[in-house]
Amino acid sequence: MAKLPTTRIATSDASSITIRGRDLVNELIGRHTYTEILYFLTVGRMPKSGETRVLDACLVTLMEHGLTPSAIVARMVADNVPEEPQAAMAAGLLTVGSVFVGTMEGCARILSAGISKGGGDLDSYCREVVAAHRAEKRALPGFGHPIHKPDDPRPPRLFEVAEEAGHSGQHIRLLKQLGAELDRQAGRHLTINATGAIAALLLEIGLPSEALRGIAVVSRAGGLVGHLLEERETHSGRAFWEMIDRGSPYEDPAG
Amino acid sequence: MAKLPTTRIATSDASSITIRGRDLVNELIGRHTYTEILYFLTVGRMPKSGETRVLDACLVTLMEHGLTPSAIVARMVADNVPEEPQAAMAAGLLTVGSVFVGTMEGCARILSAGISKGGGDLDSYCREVVAAHRAEKRALPGFGHPIHKPDDPRPPRLFEVAEEAGHSGQHIRLLKQLGAELDRQAGRHLTINATGAIAALLLEIGLPSEALRGIAVVSRAGGLVGHLLEERETHSGRAFWEMIDRGSPYEDPAG
């Protein structure tokens, strides 16, 4: 039988659990926060305090934005499967897709590619990236917001936290430069949005862009716990259903 | 059209986001950790530092235990849907069910019921609960572990953290009392396991038992981010599939 690949994540025996070389009981529980271990499991080393602060700020930013699709879906599933809250949470988390939150990764890839090219030609890089998106009529990931106009209030605060934590570097600078170029070519102002700012901050603290969707899922999972508790009291899922069913007119296909 | 229920969770306008009465940008981002906001969204008030420490300890305890069903399932889905990591995470989180982690809630309900009865008759409460489970040959939730024998190493550390944080109270005492009674009636030692200890600690810091499954999902979600990153390198999902397919003999139903 074929061998299975190795894992560097964890092992255990009757009396101990080892997580990436550390003893869970004696080195991790009670000594590190959830956010620190999330960083540890994602990056492979313990974060410095500034990195933890930036990661916490990003996680807190995305935890809650009210009745978003993730919350609505989770509430409706919970109304139908009240005994298994993880089913409601899983359904809600499936919405953390390419359309809204996934722009975080698209933005991260653009920032990473620009930085890895490096050097003095970031001006031309910004011009080309913005022009290419405009030519294909694609939105530039990390910019624009349907509600928060003219400016998303979260990015300035996130940049401030990064600055205070000593992690305001080239990715954040490039994001701002892209924004200026986008405004110039578009002839109007488009805000840097929260997912754009978070993409830049998470790259600053060393997270790989492949981890960003997962980080968003973790953040949103935290918010859903509160939604499911409120759902037990208000039974909103049932009300959503009735409103949608009654409010959607039926049109005879033969008509 | 029927009115929708109110929500106490969040609202927003063009320039601000309000989470349970607090301004996200000015009061939460950069000022509170993920764990603090998780508590805030779940309990409805900001935690004191001892409460945060206990919640962090519980979250860290469940984040990672190697190749558990949640990790295996997430890796196999990621191998088939690499572009949408949230699908892999959602599938993995669906395993956070009644069989293993859900014992946390069963244990919490037993502890809560005992405490709310209150008073000096906890001895008889323990005798009755243990006897009832033994009579129906049901495992007492929160006790026993297939690998960690004779004792799960995590509960003593969790109790220590609760003690240090000033949150070692009646729920933890009742859990230990139940364990002693279980050993007496069973005539052998059964360990308090991690989900039992976490149930007691989370009740000590004021979380409702209805939130416990969600807390477990949040914890495990953090661990899955690392598994999905490793999966990109090792392609373990493909190897699991081959091993299972080749290792499972086919038996002719007519045979």
Add this chain to the structure above:
Amino acid sequence: MAKLPTTRIATSDASSITIRGRDLVNELIGRHTYTEILYFLTVGRMPKSGETRVLDACLVTLMEHGLTPSAIVARMVADNVPEEPQAAMAAGLLTVGSVFVGTMEGCARILSAGISKGGGDLDSYCREVVAAHRAEKRALPGFGHPIHKPDDPRPPRLFEVAEEAGHSGQHIRLLKQLGAELDRQAGRHLTINATGAIAALLLEIGLPSEALRGIAVVSRAGGLVGHLLEERETHSGRAFWEMIDRGSPYEDPAG
């Protein structure tokens, strides 16, 4: 390494695929319908034509009921993850839970238990079952409907199909007897609903009650394909979100 359990379902080699002892290519494809193979995979033998007709009738009954939670959830996920329709379908299918469709299994268990007791005491069985549910103020699974009053139009047609197909037997009789007893004890008429009738029909054709939830999932999956196609044109998921978000008043928790 421990051995894996055997499977009686399928095996394959370079040039053939064997499903429960039959050659997929030469014996199944083009010779049997989806419904026949569903029966074959569930019961372990090919259905007779009357059994197929009953199973088809049950599947068709549950495929579509408009904007139910499964369709609403699937549409909202599709709006957020348009590239992976299986994520939308999976999320929608998670709603096929205990609250509505799952009553099918509860009803099937009651019918099976009554029949296996057998004999002339079905009168007293019905009296006891109805009385027990009424005493605990629990709905009798398979009875009542929020919209279809006084009578769900589907069960009479399902009973007719079963009669025509030669599969109207003791489970259907017991279901009707339970309904009469329920009306008597309640002092008012409660309809046999579609899930109750389907439970009885599926037991008549030999399906195990453990398969019923899965059959419901298959049925509903077929309906969701059409919803996802319509979603591509109408973008209803976005409209549902806006309506819910704007229609749910925020209440300040401190207020």
Add this chain to the structure above:
Amino acid sequence: MAKLPTTRIATSDASSITIRGRDLVNELIGRHTYTEILYFLTVGRMPKSGETRVLDACLVTLMEHGLTPSAIVARMVADNVPEEPQAAMAAGLLTVGSVFVGTMEGCARILSAGISKGGGDLDSYCREVVAAHRAEKRALPGFGHPIHKPDDPRPPRLFEVAEEAGHSGQHIRLLKQLGAELDRQAGRHLTINATGAIAALLLEIGLPSEALRGIAVVSRAGGLVGHLLEERETHSGRAFWEMIDRGSPYEDPAG
């Protein structure tokens, strides 16, 4: 409040349910098979009998292939959440993604694009498509199979069924032409696989390529019902877990 979009799928009142203009009770239940209604809901008109036969053949082909990722994932979730089989099925269905089954859509898009270009230049179309995939070292969707070598046994039977049903037309011809060109450019034989053949057959009977993933989900859902029944007896999910956990060596990250 904004209006919701109309729906052409279904409506109901107290005494009737209307599906795309047909009365569910009097026109559909007992008169049409599951496969016919699946076609009806997907294409918007009732199928002719040849179309039904082709759709059934395609559905039956994908229902079962033993311990594939969808079955393994479903079994592992069922082992952890035995009370809610729809959670296991949903998790399993999440694997119906771009890597294996999703190639069906890629193939369908290539076939559709070729046909809509039309005319006598299909030779050059095939040359260009194959050359483009080879230049980018991408697999041509619908061709090749890891196990079924040199030839997948399912496509010839599917083509035969299409022929018998009167639905062997230009999409199937183009698929074969692509295969010949692929062999020529590759200098070796690559089989048309089942997803390629199904893509061609489903286009022949008028299904939109956007529906193909959903059709695959429906097909696979039918197979999972049998896997979950077997899982109740063999507890394979537990065995898979143990084998994977024990068989995956831990490597110290610091090592």
